[in-house]
Amino acid sequence: MKTFKDNAERTWTVQIDVAAIKRVRSLLDVDLLDAVEGRLLERLVTDPVLLCDVIYCLCKPEADAGGISDEDFGRAMAGDAVEHATTALLEELTAFFPLGRRRLLEKALAKLRDLEARALEVAEARLESPELEAEMEAALSETFGRGVMTERGRQLTATHPGSDAEVRTQALGGASSGNSPESSGSTPDR
Numbered sequence: 001m002k003t004f005k006d007n008a009e010r011t012w013t014v015q016i017d018v019a020a021i022k023r024v025r026s027l028l029d030v031d032l033l034d035a036v037e038g039r040l041l042e043r044l045v046t047d048p049v050l051l052c053d054v055i056y057c058l059c060k061p062e063a064d065a066g067g068i069s070d071e072d073f074g075r076a077m078a079g080d081a082v083e084h085a086t087t088a089l090l091e092e093l094t095a096f097f098p099l100g101r102r103r104l105l106e107k108a109l110a111k112l113r114d115l116e117a118r119a120l121e122v123a124e125a126r127l128e129s130p131e132l133e134a135e136m137e138a139a140l141s142e143t144f145g146r147g148v149m150t151e152r153g154r155q156l157t158a159t160h161p162g163s164d165a166e167v168r169t170q171a172l173g174g175a176s177s178g179n180s181p182e183s184s185g186s187t188p189d190r
Contacts, residue, residue, distance in 0.1 A: 002088035006076035010066075012059045014088040016096045024057045035093055036101050045086065052077045055085050 001015045021032050030050070034040040044051045056063065056073045063073055077085065094105050126132055 002092045004081065004084035004088045006073070006081045006085075007078060008076040010068075010076065012055070012085070012088075013062060014055065014058050014085070014092045016058065016089075016092045020058050021096075023060060024054055027057045027060075028053055030054060032093060032096075036097065036104050041090070041105075044089070048077075048082050051086060051089070052082065055089055058089070 001013050003011055003013050005011050016032065024030055024032055028050075030040070032040070032054070035044075044054065052074055053070070055077075056070050059073070063069075094102055097105055
């Protein structure tokens with residue numbers, strides 16, 4: 001049995017046995033035994049809603065005893081709670097299988113974790129690349145007509161297509177200035 005805490009500080013026990021597998025099958029039409037093939041693992045890891053539904057089904061007797069609905073359970077599942085619940089589920093699922101299948105599942109999990117780590121590295125590298133910044137500058141330039149964004153943190157000067165008003169904005173949240181109307185105190189009453 002593995003445990004995790006949700007964001008409401010409730011501790012949940014994940015226990016996978018034949019009764020729990022049957023409960024997940026009947027409530028969600030998901031067969032946890034398909035995890036050995038790897039496709040279910042991928043679905044669980046990439047779909048946090050499905051993952052939380054499966055975990056709720058596994059914890060349903062505990063939830064029913066505490067009067068906690070699936071909606072209440074779902075409200076308390078986000079961020080680190082989902083990660084801890086995922087770990088509890090995968091470790092418990094691996095432990096359920098006999099040795100031969102357990103080894104297959106352990107290999108599938110290792111490959112999945114490796115792919116996930118590499119995907120995060122690629123995404124992080126992409127976000128830090130100068131090419132992405134150049135693409136974003138080009139997109140902003142297109143959006144704002146003649147606008148050009150210079151190096152990070154410098155001013156963006158743009159003229160909106162069809163408008164005579166020039167807009168100047170600090171790229172990192174500074175003050176804005178430009179051809180704005182005078183304050184209402186200096187405009188004549190209508």
